[in-house]
Amino acid sequence: MSNGRNHDEDANQTPPLGGGGVVGRGDVRGVFPLSEGAFSIGHDKVFVPFDASRDVLTDRPTGSLHVEVQPFLVVIGDDVLLLDTGLGFTTPGGMQIHENIRARGFTPEQVTKVLMSHLHKDHAGGLLQTDPASGATKPAFPNASYYIYRAEADYALETGYPSYHPSELEPLFASGQVVWLDGVEGRINEHITFRHSGAHCPQHIVFLIEDGAQTLFYGGDEAPQLKQMKMKYVAKYDWDGKRAMMLRTQWAEEGQKAGWHFLFYHDIAQPVAQL
């Protein structure tokens, strides 16, 4: 997957991911993790690149956590889905997420749907693209509909910094490209449903992507890493840690029975796994 093969070729081969094995049985044509790398994050919620071969976590401010960031591109039927949008970092070539999408053989213009689990800045950083000369912003995926939970948008604007960056959300909300999601659960199309989970933050949602042959589960920060699905603990960074623990246990059971492929946003080593 890390070489230059195009996605059509990938779709005819299994598996596309080391140990992931998600492709080619139904409408799901490919699942592509878009790693943005590893970071340390302190109480100031600033993400500082972290190279495990060189950097030491104890050199970072006290209480710093090690975090990996990884949106996903999912190709299913005629849709190219983007699951959360990363940190929004730029490189000399433009937006990092655009480069990562191109490296997988797609273009940002091909993205049809952006599905947002929640709007914390490490998930929502790449919603908008900024013109370096004028500073003007526009949606980073010009042809996509952005699916956002309405209550999360309200909560983000009300709560603000440092977890949310309202100034990087408002232009998107005003763009006309947002499809607002409401309710405890709902259906986006024949493949995609969402459920309100509300544990990591009060208005978080999770997505199920199904094609009849297989189910992808994207839990955002409710199910961020494989190891968290295997051990029971209450995390300090969750808004309702007990509920988050309970939900992880439920999904682990449900997913194990049904053979779900879990997509882990904060786990670069194990981006896709079955339990």
Ligand SMILES: [Zn+2]
């Ligand atoms: Zn979060």
